[in-house]
Amino acid sequence: MKALNTFIMEDWLETYRFNSRFNLGESGGSPRHVKDLLLGSDLTEEQASQIFLNTILCDSPNRGRDDLRNLIADFHPGSTRENVLITTGTSEALFLLFRYLSPNKIALPLPAFQLLYELPSSLGASVIPLPIRFLEDGSPYIDEKEWIQILEKNKPDCLLINNPHNPSGYIFEKIFLQQLANTALKIDCKIIGDEHYRFLSSERNILGETVYKPNGNTFITGSFIKCFGVPGLRIGWCVGPKNALDTMQNEKNYTTHTVNPITEWISLEVLKNKTSTIFKTIKDEWIENKTILNDFLKSSNTVYGVIPQGGLVTVLGFKKATTQKESNTLIQRLIDAGVFVLPLSSMEFGKYDFQNETTYKEYRLSNLNKGFGFRLGLGCAPTKFKLALKEIERILLEN
Structure with a gap:
């Protein structure tokens, strides 16, 4: 590297x-x-205080606590907690995932958050731009046919979709996401859905679309910390095939090892009640x-x-x-x-x-x-x- x-x-x-x-x-x-988080999640001050003060500062389970992983699996239809790895933020999830996939060629929408192209580049991957252009009024524009042509011509082994997109705020239509998924399968390309804004991607629904499919070909990285204004919690997740997560967890054992149990508890309280x-x-x-x-x-x-x-x-x-x-x-x-x-x-x-x-x-x-x-x-x-x-x-x- x-x-x-x-x-x-x-x-x-x-x-x-x-x-x-x-x-x-x-x-x-x-x-x-x-x-704000705990009382807004329908805990009383007394309940929150009692749970916090009685939390044992031991290691959490290596993959994350089961009840939290169950909740995150529910956000990704077709997955179970065996398909969920809790990480120290989305950045760690992406780091571990890129190390596991070790792509030779990665296609992704550009411009982008630097980590999304810098990490695979440092691992030796060539970056294939999928252009996001800004029109005269400043609105983001995607030529969907151009993207499909780029993928079919270059045949990357990894396709990353950041949805909603940072920095444009663009949301990919469900039909186009399916076209991308079909093309990826045709060229034998893994898909990464970076979905950390999913909690703020629909004005009507609690969650926006996910590219997750339980087909062994798709990985999701996500979190709630940006949407909820709590980046200091440093919690995220990766959703994907169990065998891949096993390998990623083994590497995680050499670095952060486990997530703080207080962080996991707060995250559980926030995510378990979506009407809070x-x-x-x-x-x-x-x-x-x-x-x-x-x-x-x-x-x-x-x-x-x-x-x-x-x-x-x-x-x-x-x-x-x-x-x-x-x-x-x-x-x-x-x-x-x-x-x-x-x-x-x-x-x-x-x-x-x-x-x-x-x-x-x-x-x-x-x-x-x-x-x-x-x-x-x-x-x-x-x-x-x-x-x-x-x-x-x-x-x-x-x-």
């Missing part, structure tokens, strides 16, 4: 996440207290913030883009920036004024030829593809989010 490159995005986040008036650079919800206050709260705040952002974009004189279909991030461009230097200047102006947004350059926008096109077929493309803009997080409480957007407009309108 080659040395990993610098995690560009994390350097930006670590520099500004703790000292900005408005942190809109994160990809998760606004951080919540343990009290906390489930309703995260959905209501997400929908409200999408409405706030939509109204802002309709009237803004400084930025353009669209609201995310799913998840907690989208990308916005500057109406008056036509070069990377101009974009960088405006981003720095926002940061200096206390509004942290994540530059698209930190997600390596503009790295691929398709991102430097000005048109595609009959469509005009925006400068977002080149990286002239920023990723915006929708994780703030609605009142604060609305105020932050007003600040963005005010700051950018200043001479």
Whole structure:
């Protein structure tokens, strides 16, 4: 395994996440207290206190506690707890999974979260881009026929679908997901569904679509920590064939070994009641913030883009920036004024030829593809989010 490159995005986040008036650079919800989670999951303070104080700090089971694995299996029809491995965050799940699959060629939507292409690259895999282009109004666009053609021509041994997609907020239609699955089977390609935003991918349903199928060909990585604003819990999972999870667990035994029993208990309390206050709260705040952002974009004189279909991030461009230097200047102006947004350059926008096109077929493309803009997080409480957007407009309108 080659040395990993610098995690560009994390350097930006670590520099500004703790000292900005408005942190809109994160990809998760606004951080919540343990009290918010447990009382919002219908525990009383007395119940929560008693369970917490009486929790034994022993090792959890290597694969994760059975009742938690049963819950996660229920999210993936056709699976049982034997198909679930609890991990220290989604990042560990992906690390272990890439080590197990060891792909020679991996196809994935780009742009993407750096870990999704950096890890397989460090293991020697070649990366096959599946283009996500941004149209003139900032909306993400996928040419479905082009993707199928790319897969059939290049025949990767691994296909990764991040759904909803970070950073565009795009949700893949069920029919297209099935087309991708059929193509993967035809070319003997494993599928990874990275689904950590699944709890915020439908305004009507508790969960969005999953690509999971109990066919031995599909793996899912996921978590609830970004959607619920609790990244400090560091819990995630991988769902897949038992024999694969056995191998992954063996490697996990050499590193994190098990997940903290307090973390597992809190996760169990959160996930076992999908009609609880906390489930309703995260959905209501997400929908409200999408409405706030939509109204802002309709009237803004400084930025353009669209609201995310799913998840907690989208990308916005500057109406008056036509070069990377101009974009960088405006981003720095926002940061200096206390509004942290994540530059698209930190997600390596503009790295691929398709991102430097000005048109595609009959469509005009925006400068977002080149990286002239920023990723915006929708994780703030609605009142604060609305105020932050007003600040963005005010700051950018200043001479």
